[in-house]
Amino acid sequence: MKQLRTLLSSWDALLVVLLLLAIILGTTLSPYFLTPFNVASLTKDLMEKAIMALPMTLIIIAGEIDLSVASTLGLASVVLGVTWNAGVPLWLGMVLVLIIGVAAGALNGLLVTRLGLPSLVVTLGTLALYRGLAYVVLKDQAVSNFPAAFTNFGFGSVPGTLIPWPFVVFLILALVFLGVLQWSWLGRQIYAVGNSKEAARFAGIRVANLKLGLFMLSGLLAALAGIIFTARFSSARPDNALGFELDVITIVLLGGVNIFGGRGTLIGVILSLFVIGAVRNALGLANISGDIQNIVVGSLLIFSVLGPNVAQSIREVLTHRRLAVGGVTKKE
Amino acid sequence: MTSTSKGLEEARTASPTSQSRLIRYVSRVRELGLLVVLLLIVVIVSVQVPSFLTVSNLEQILLAIAIIAIVAVGETLVVLTRNVDLSVGSMVGFAAFAAADLFKQQPGTNVLVAILVGCLLGLVLGAINGLIVTVGRVPAIIVTLGTLYVYRGLDFVVAGGTQVSASDVPDSYLSLATTKILGIPALLLFAAAIALIFAYLLHSTRYGRQLYAIGSNPEAARLVGIRSNVMVFSAFLLCGLLCGFAGVLWGARFATVDSTAASGLELQVIAAVVVGGVNIFGGSGTILGAVLGAIVLGTVDDALNLLKLSQFWLQAIDGMAILVAVTLDAFITHWLQRALITRRQK
Numbered sequence: 001m002k003q004l005r006t007l008l009s010s011w012d013a014l015l016v017v018l019l020l021l022a023i024i025l026g027t028t029l030s031p032y033f034l035t036p037f038n039v040a041s042l043t044k045d046l047m048e049k050a051i052m053a054l055p056m057t058l059i060i061i062a063g064e065i066d067l068s069v070a071s072t073l074g075l076a077s078v079v080l081g082v083t084w085n086a087g088v089p090l091w092l093g094m095v096l097v098l099i100i101g102v103a104a105g106a107l108n109g110l111l112v113t114r115l116g117l118p119s120l121v122v123t124l125g126t127l128a129l130y131r132g133l134a135y136v137v138l139k140d141q142a143v144s145n146f147p148a149a150f151t152n153f154g155f156g157s158v159p160g161t162l163i164p165w166p167f168v169v170f171l172i173l174a175l176v177f178l179g180v181l182q183w184s185w186l187g188r189q190i191y192a193v194g195n196s197k198e199a200a201r202f203a204g205i206r207v208a209n210l211k212l213g214l215f216m217l218s219g220l221l222a223a224l225a226g227i228i229f230t231a232r233f234s235s236a237r238p239d240n241a242l243g244f245e246l247d248v249i250t251i252v253l254l255g256g257v258n259i260f261g262g263r264g265t266l267i268g269v270i271l272s273l274f275v276i277g278a279v280r281n282a283l284g285l286a287n288i289s290g291d292i293q294n295i296v297v298g299s300l301l302i303f304s305v306l307g308p309n310v311a312q313s314i315r316e317v318l319t320h321r322r323l324a325v326g327g328v329t330k331k332e
Numbered sequence: 333m334t335s336t337s338k339g340l341e342e343a344r345t346a347s348p349t350s351q352s353r354l355i356r357y358v359s360r361v362r363e364l365g366l367l368v369v370l371l372l373i374v375v376i377v378s379v380q381v382p383s384f385l386t387v388s389n390l391e392q393i394l395l396a397i398a399i400i401a402i403v404a405v406g407e408t409l410v411v412l413t414r415n416v417d418l419s420v421g422s423m424v425g426f427a428a429f430a431a432a433d434l435f436k437q438q439p440g441t442n443v444l445v446a447i448l449v450g451c452l453l454g455l456v457l458g459a460i461n462g463l464i465v466t467v468g469r470v471p472a473i474i475v476t477l478g479t480l481y482v483y484r485g486l487d488f489v490v491a492g493g494t495q496v497s498a499s500d501v502p503d504s505y506l507s508l509a510t511t512k513i514l515g516i517p518a519l520l521l522f523a524a525a526i527a528l529i530f531a532y533l534l535h536s537t538r539y540g541r542q543l544y545a546i547g548s549n550p551e552a553a554r555l556v557g558i559r560s561n562v563m564v565f566s567a568f569l570l571c572g573l574l575c576g577f578a579g580v581l582w583g584a585r586f587a588t589v590d591s592t593a594a595s596g597l598e599l600q601v602i603a604a605v606v607v608g609g610v611n612i613f614g615g616s617g618t619i620l621g622a623v624l625g626a627i628v629l630g631t632v633d634d635a636l637n638l639l640k641l642s643q644f645w646l647q648a649i650d651g652m653a654i655l656v657a658v659t660l661d662a663f664i665t666h667w668l669q670r671a672l673i674t675r676r677q678k
Contacts, residue, residue: 065473111655115662120416120473121612125654128599132648139644246481249474259471291591295485302478305470 011256011308015271022275026282033285040162044155044232046277047166048073048225049244050270053251054177055218057269060252061181062214063194063261064112064119069222070244071130072104074237076226078134081143081236090150098223104130105219109212127245134238143236154231166228173221178266190214194261243294250297251276254304276300361664362609366624370631377635384638391517397604397630398523399424399585402578403597404604404622405530406571411605412534412547413564414614415465415472420575421597422483423457427579429487432496432589435505443504450580451573457483458572462565480598488591495590501583508584519581523623526574531619543567548615596647603650604629607657629653 026033052069059066076097083093104126111122157164181187192200193207201207230236255272257264276297283293378385403420410417431450434441457479464475498506509519534540546553546560553560583589608625610617629650636645 111659115659117658117662118612121606121658122655124599124602125651125658127651128603128647128654129651132645132651135644136642136648139642243481246477249477253474259474289488291488292485294481295489298478298481298485302464302468302470302475302482305474306464306468309469 012265012268012271015255015268015275018275019271019278022278022282026278026285029282030285033282036162038281038285040157040164042277042281043167044164045281046273047164047170048229048232048241049247049251049276050170050273051166051173051221051225051228052218052244052248053255053269053273054173054266055214055221056248056252057255057257057264057266058177058181058190059119059211059214059218060249060257060259061194061261061264062190062211063197064211064214065123065249065259066105066108066119066215066218067123067245067249068104068108068126068130069218069225069248070241071127071134072101072219072222073226073229073241073244074134074239075104075130075137076101076223077230077236077240078138078238080227080230082137084146084236085143090147094227097227098220101219101221101223101226102216103219104222105216106212108219109215112215113208113212131238131242134240138236138238140238144234146231146234150231151234154228154234166232169224169228174266174270181266191262194258194263196262246294246301247276247280247297250301250304254300256304259305272304361668362661363618363621363624365660366607366609366621366628370624370628373628373631373635377631377638381635381638384635389634389638391520393627393630393634394520395517395585396633397626398519399578399582400597400600400604400630401523401623401626402526402574402581403601404608404626405526405619406574406578407601407605408608408610408617408619408622409530409534409543409567410472410571411610411612412543412614412617413560413567414547414550415564415567416476416602416612417461417568417571418473418476418598418602419457419461419479419483420571420601421594421599422480422487423454423572423575424579424582424597425592425594426457426483426487426490427451427453427576428582428589428593429491429496429579429591431580432501432505432583433490433494435502436496436500440502443502443508446505447508447577447580450583451576454572454574454576454579455569456572458569458575459565461572462568465568466561466565484591484595491591493591495588496583498587501587506584506587509581510584519585522577522581526577527619527623534619539563539566544615546614547611599647599650599654600629603653603657606661607653609657609661611661612658625657 023034032038052073056066056069079100080093080097083096084090088096108119108123108126111117112119153165155164158168181190189200189205189210192203192205193210197207226240229240233240251273252264252269253259254275255264255266255269257269279296279300280290280293283296284290374385383389403424407417407420427450430453431446434446434449461472461475461479464470465472468475507518509517511518513521534543542553542558542563545556545558546563550560579594582594586593604626605617605622606612606625607628608617608621608623610622610625632649633646636643636649
């Protein structure tokens with residue numbers, strides 16, 4: 001009984017239930033939902049968000065947030081398109097884009113760590129700035145004449161299987177992140193910083209440098225996601241991945257990462273990734289537009305923080321009552 | 333011993349006054365600085381483009397920012413309490429569609445009914461934000477990032493891909509924005525009246541001072557008996573109400589309303605508020621500052637247009653403005669704090 005209760009109260013178990021519900025929803029909405037082809041395409045659709053969710057998990061655990069990831073993705077995509085149009089070799093363009101991503105993250109990180117500004121406001125500003133720069137660079141144009149080898153990487157799959165290439169990239173990154181966060185000193189430091197910045201500093205952790213590094217990592221992976229997005233749709237447009245930050249942050253928080261930092265696991269985030277992916281895919285198969293799907297995702301975002309709060313309040317009320325009852329029996 | 337306790341008492345009374353003086357300095361420095369920036373822009377642009385300093389162009393600038401200014405007033409209330417409302421664009425868009433669609437669904441609807449519907453919708457949406465933030469104890473940024481998309485999604489559901497155009501709405505509705513009273517467009521009068529009412533509310537009423545109090549020191553505010561949950565809720569409620577009314581005006585001004593109306597408005601509004609010197613950490617800032625911030629950004633926008641610079645710069649400039657403003661605030665506060673400390677030591 002007790003074991004059952006701990007199992008039920010664990011957030012990961014809840015996520016498994018949510019995932020099952022999403023799969024049931026999907027199969028009732030469309031007979032194609034559970035076909036291998038659809039599962040592969042569902043996974044493919046998720047990969048940019050998945051790649052950005054990895055560093056976002058670390059940033060939120062460290063007590064900060066990065067709202068600018070989708071804009072960095074858009075800027076990266078546009079720069080890749082413009083350099084390719086200008087005759088720059090694709091590999092060089094990609095290197096340039098990754099550097100821009102790191103620089104974008106560094107600007108966020110410097111403003112947060114050196115000036116002590118709240119990351120919410122800084123990255124809200126850069127959300128507008130980076131997206132704005134994407135519009136400045138490419139106006140309302142689009143670049144779509146990318147070479148086949150590049151776009152094949154985007155929507156092709158590992159030969160002989162249905163496994164999409166971007167998933168391979170994500171898998172490698174996820175394993176690295178998992179190793180670093182759960183089993184390395186760096187991971188311990190990230191949790192420590194999120195739990196108490198002061199204590200972490202006294203313990204000799206270079207809090208500012210660590211956070212700066214995390215923001216740069218977030219910029220780098222957002223740029224990588226931008227390259228994959230561009231390859232997948234064979235299109236560089238300034239409004240690429242507009243609004244993706246909603247999904248990325250929802251995935252991380254629904255995955256059980258505490259918005260105030262210090263707690264959360266990557267396993268939960270990966271579970272919630274597929275919850276969001278399955279819900280979006282199922283609604284998409286039912287011909288429900290992205291803007292209306294956002295109602296569900298936005299609600300899940302709020303629920304992912306509200307749920308634990310409500311559960312805690314209920315638990316507090318229950319313990320109070322038990323204590324009160326206990327006191328009465330003692331007196332008798 | 334008595335001298336020690338007296339000294340302590342003095343220190344206790346001295347620190348809040350110097351703190352409030354510091355805050356007053358910061359906002360005064362920021363508002364003056366903003367006026368200087370505004371003047372500089374006006375001088376530079378009017379030298380380049382003579383048509384800039386004409387009455388019709390100035391009126392154009394003010395008309396363009398009137399709705400932003402109304403929403404910025406609501407956002408200021410929320411930001412003062414150390415919260416933020418990212419859902420304002422969706423609330424304005426939803427209210428605009430709901431109000432305008434009323435005339436399409438039921439021709440002959442009284443304009444007052446449409447105003448009421450828009451305001452009521454805003455009130456309800458704002459109340460939802462406020463309830464989840466205060467009772468649910470969820471950070472405002474998460475709540476309103478969620479409702480930014482939820483409200484917009486609901487707008488899409490209601491609109492279902494349709495749009496309301498000028499021919500669907502009566503002239504009496506459009507005249508809400510276009511009528512001129514004493515030569516001044518009604519839209520500007522609405523914005524000015526709202527700004528004045530809320531400036532008075534914040535500056536000279538108990539309610540306003542309490543809003544500042546919970547923003548500048550939540551712990552102290554609780555100790556003096558301010559019910560911060562009720563205050564924060566009311567700030568979200570008023571912000572929703574103002575967004576609802578702004579939505580009604582949006583429909584009247586643009587006449588054509590679909591489900592994407594006012595999307596992205598939140599960035600312009602937050603840029604205006606932050607540029608106007610409202611401290612994002614809460615507790616300081618004025619309505620005058622926020623409106624001034626909106627005017628500066630609107631002037632830059634107009635100047636870009638007249639100088640034939642690309643309109644594609646707009647969003648980047650909004651983002652840059654947010655970053656520059658918060659950076660400046662950090663420096664000014666730091667500098668003033670140090671100045672106050674050295675003065676106290678003397």
